[in-house]
Amino acid sequence: MMKNKQIKDLNASAVGFGCWAIGGTWNNVSDNESIDAIKAAIDNGINFFDVAPVYGKGHAETVLGQALKTESRENIIIATKCGLPWSQDERKKTRKDLTKESIFKEIDDSLTRLQTEYIDLYQVHWPDPNTPISETAEALAELKRQGKIRHVGVSNYSLDMTREMMAGVEVATFQGLYNLLEQNPEHYHNIPLQYRAREEALPFCKEHDMKYLPYSPLMQGLLTGTLKRSGNWDENDDRRNNPKLNGDAFEPYFNCVEELKALANEANIPLSHLAIHWLVAQEEVGPVIAGAHTVEQVRDNAAFMQSTSSTELLARAEAIVAKWELK
Numbered sequence: 001m002m003k004n005k006q007i008k009d010l011n012a013s014a015v016g017f018g019c020w021a022i023g024g025t026w027n028n029v030s031d032n033e034s035i036d037a038i039k040a041a042i043d044n045g046i047n048f049f050d051v052a053p054v055y056g057k058g059h060a061e062t063v064l065g066q067a068l069k070t071e072s073r074e075n076i077i078i079a080t081k082c083g084l085p086w087s088q089d090e091r092k093k094t095r096k097d098l099t100k101e102s103i104f105k106e107i108d109d110s111l112t113r114l115q116t117e118y119i120d121l122y123q124v125h126w127p128d129p130n131t132p133i134s135e136t137a138e139a140l141a142e143l144k145r146q147g148k149i150r151h152v153g154v155s156n157y158s159l160d161m162t163r164e165m166m167a168g169v170e171v172a173t174f175q176g177l178y179n180l181l182e183q184n185p186e187h188y189h190n191i192p193l194q195y196r197a198r199e200e201a202l203p204f205c206k207e208h209d210m211k212y213l214p215y216s217p218l219m220q221g222l223l224t225g226t227l228k229r230s231g232n233w234d235e236n237d238d239r240r241n242n243p244k245l246n247g248d249a250f251e252p253y254f255n256c257v258e259e260l261k262a263l264a265n266e267a268n269i270p271l272s273h274l275a276i277h278w279l280v281a282q283e284e285v286g287p288v289i290a291g292a293h294t295v296e297q298v299r300d301n302a303a304f305m306q307s308t309s310s311t312e313l314l315a316r317a318e319a320i321v322a323k324w325e326l327k
Helices: 031-043 059-068 100-114 133-146 159-166 197-207 247-267 271-280 295-306 311-324
Strands: 004-007 010-013 015-018 048-050 077-082 119-124 149-155 173-177 211-215 288-291
Touching: 004 211, 010 015, 015 031, 015 295, 031 059, 031 295, 059 077, 059 100, 077 100, 100 119, 100 133, 119 133, 119 173, 133 149, 133 159, 149 159, 149 211, 159 197, 173 197, 197 211, 247 271, 247 311, 271 288, 271 295, 271 311
Parallel strands: 015 048, 015 288, 048 077, 077 119, 119 149, 149 173, 173 211, 211 288
Antiparallel strands: 004 010
């Protein structure tokens, strides 16, 4: 049986399905395989799907919509995002835009691609420094009134920004980078983060009845224990842009994982399950957003329920990570 986590009135699976890879910008991902993976997720008790328009410029939402259209909608929790629209001119990158006008357009585009009438959790993807948070909150509150969204979440916000958002609309979730190796990370792909996950954000979530949604729970595959010391990506893989997974900076992470693998082997548990158990054991943590694009990956993520981890094992894993002083 899948363990659950409560987000307000949403009964979500403790492990969710992260949809970045199904957008088609990771190596070796096919739509048919992605759809099979989504179906397998539902078969294995995973009901929380975290997607964003920017993943594959609409492609991930479209694929998710195709996969879910034959499923019973009330049993599925769809979490998508807004605030990073792109222009149709491929040369132009995405821009940060959380104006009311942009959000109202984005929600309709997302609903169309996802083939649904409402979004369970609508999250602002990254802060927009040019739009007052009060305007964004007003737009989201209006979408709730219209029934297009059920709950609001923030992603990559500082705690002060989150408080400002809460002044205009109820906030159910706080999404941020968090995993066994990155407990209080300062940056993600060289983008500075405006919160310290474990020190600040988790206590804040506990205080305000919010759930912390950890993205990159397996550190983009490093915590599966399958990466090599070098040569893991080709030029088409977004992960080549993660400075912690490439070059000299990767060395301490790789070495730490080698030690964690030895611990996991001793405990007879896959390393990925150890990493997921470490997150799920924390009360403030909501669905762990584990990326997947194959049936095998989904089954492996869901199977963490079949493996057990003791408090002592999790403490030993933490001690290994602390020793490496990962930055």
